[in-house]
Amino acid sequence: MSQAVVHPSAVVEPGARLGTGVRVGAFSYIGTEVEIGDGTVVGPHCSIHGPTRIGRDNRILGHAALGGDPQDKKYGGERVELAIGDRNTIREFVTINRGTGAGGGCTRIGDDNWLLAYTHVAHDCVVGNHCVFSNNATLAGHVEIGDHVILSGFVGIHQFCRIGAHAFIGMGAFVNGDVPPFVMVAQEGYGRPRGINSEGLKRRGFDADRISAIKRAYRALYVAGGSLDEARVKLADMAGESPDIRALLDFIDAGERPLLR
Known part of the structure; x- marks a missing residue:
């Protein structure tokens, strides 16, 4: 496989590390202390700030903004990170922030996830594997998401909540408490459980x-x-x-x- 291919209009700062076969599109920015694994494709107009580690074979589409400072007034510039696994699809205008010193210092995304347009993952969140976040799904800080979770469009998850594995959150639901594994939540003001996610199981x-x-x-x-x-x-x-x-x-x-x- 060839070395990294970077569009002439893109900026890759000294200290960034691009793996074999990485492609960086037009007008994208790759900051210092960014590490991108083999085969990952970064589309046009993306920005990736470090310290950020991204695994292999990810697809990051146009205007995604990854690794930005946490949106937390308590953040004082301490060294914090974003870690993204392998084979994730990150669509247009997705934003994922780094962690905070008080929250563990790292935001983590697992493997094989689909984060659709305008998804937001805030500081110190932990997302498992094989999840689907539909358009405009939003995680506040310190949220934990298990494996195989589906968030429908316009879902909002309150800070410090946990969503168990195989849960399904219906369109427009606002979640302000922990959702156990396997459970479906439907919109009704704040979301309320409405059975188990049997079809997904x-x-x-x-x-x-x-x-x-x-x-x-x-x-x-x-x-x-x-x-x-x-x-x-x-x-x-x-x-x-x-x-x-x-x-x-x-x-x-x-x-x-x-x-x-």
């Missing part, structure tokens, strides 16, 4: 028994009408027969923000 190979167990857990948590502590007891009884329910219970027990109910 089928697409990812979950068999009927696993999905039935998750549905039973959802009913215990959201339909039975008891308190959260009562639901925890029921989930603990179910967890011995289902690793998925154990993961759901572990997610709930680890939360610092209120559970979305």
Whole structure:
């Protein structure tokens, strides 16, 4: 594979490192302490500021702005980072900020994600693998997103919230609490749970028994009408027969923000 190909109008600062086969489009800016892995394509009019590490075979389309300073008044110029994995698609006008010193110092994006136009990922967020963020999905600071999560268009996630693996957040929903794994959230002021993401689970190979167990857990948590502590007891009884329910219970027990109910 050839060396990096940089358009004559692009600016690559000293100290940036471009892997084999990297392409940088017209009028893009690559700052110092930016590392871009093999085969990644950066489109026109993009800006990538360091310290930022980007893996291999990513597609970064026009006008994306990655690695900018965190939008946090407490940020004092300390060294903080952005780390992006492999094979992500980052569409037009996506913004992803670096971390803050008080928040761990690094914003992290995993592998094989699709971040569609105008998505915003704020400082200190952690995004897993195989996620889809539709147009204008927005994460405030310190949000954690599990694997295989789908955020529909115009979704907003409040700071410090966690979204569990395989969750689905419907269009326009505003989320201000933790969303357990497998759960669907629909718009109604702030989003409210509306069943499990069964269609998404089928697409990812979950068999009927696993999905039935998750549905039973959802009913215990959201339909039975008891308190959260009562639901925890029921989930603990179910967890011995289902690793998925154990993961759901572990997610709930680890939360610092209120559970979305």
